[in-house]
Amino acid sequence: RGDEVLREESASGEGFLSEVCREWEKATLAASQAGIRVVHLRIGFVLSADGGGLPQMLTPFKLGVGGRVGSGQQYISWITLDDLVRIIRRALEDEHLRGPVNAVAPNAVTNEEFTKALGHVLGRPTFLPLPAFAARLAFGEMADAILLSSTRVDEFSHPEIEEALRHALGK
Numbered sequence: 001r002g003d004e005v006l007r008e009e010s011a012s013g014e015g016f017l018s019e020v021c022r023e024w025e026k027a028t029l030a031a032s033q034a035g036i037r038v039v040h041l042r043i044g045f046v047l048s049a050d051g052g053g054l055p056q057m058l059t060p061f062k063l064g065v066g067g068r069v070g071s072g073q074q075y076i077s078w079i080t081l082d083d084l085v086r087i088i089r090r091a092l093e094d095e096h097l098r099g100p101v102n103a104v105a106p107n108a109v110t111n112e113e114f115t116k117a118l119g120h121v122l123g124r125p126t127f128l129p130l131p132a133f134a135a136r137l138a139f140g141e142m143a144d145a146i147l148l149s150s151t152r153v154d155e156f157s158h159p160e161i162e163e164a165l166r167h168a169l170g171k
Contacts, residue, residue, distance in 0.1 A: 025100070037098050039091040044077035044104035046084055047158075047168035054168060061124045070132040072112030077104040080158045080168055109161045117162040121171050 012018045021042065028038045046052045060066045079087075087103045109117070119126035158164035165171075 037095065039097055040100045041088065041091060041103045042100055043084065044079045044102075046081055047078055047164050048081040049169050050081075057118070058122070060128075061118060061122050061126070064125055065128045066115060066119055066122075066124060066126050067128040067130060068112045068115045068126070069130045070111070072110060072115065072129065074111050075108045076111055076114050077102070077108045078114070078161065078164065079104050080164045082167070083157050086157075105159050105161075105164065107159050107161065114161060117165055121162060121165045121169060 012022050025040045028040065032038045045054075047054055049055060057066075083105065084103055087101065091097055091101065115126045158167050
């Protein structure tokens with residue numbers, strides 16, 4: 001969705017991840033109608049050295065061939081594992097919280113900015129881009145859903161990408 005800033009009340013997008021989100025939230029409709037408090041966490045790219053997508057991204061960077069994916073202009077809404085745990089705890093404990101909650105840091109970055117920050121944290125160059133067609137060959141349908149799509153949303157412990165990457169990677 002390009003540079004559009006998305007909020008909890010924004011209309012859903014198109015594609016695989018948007019469809020999963022719509023179906024997941026639709027499945028809770030009966031609970032909401034029965035008066036049960038429901039919170040829909042919309043979780044961004046989780047920064048953790050122990051799992052998720054970040055460890056898989058490290059190999060090319062460690063080999064000195066990391067770079068942006070596609071145009072590099074697609075936005076990445078991210079969150080550190082610590083901040084995600086805090087939001088989940090709040091969702092469980094805060095009786096006033098209900099409906100969609102964007103579980104992401106307040107400062108979305110472009111893929112190019114993310115790439116530069118990761119390279120800087122690792123002390124590695126970031127000059128070799130991965131063209132969109134190569135991402136699609138390597139990752140199939142998920143390339144468009146995760147690597148090439150763009151998402152931006154509006155007090156986090158780690159609101160800036162480089163500091164968050166240092167924290168996640170213990171650097």
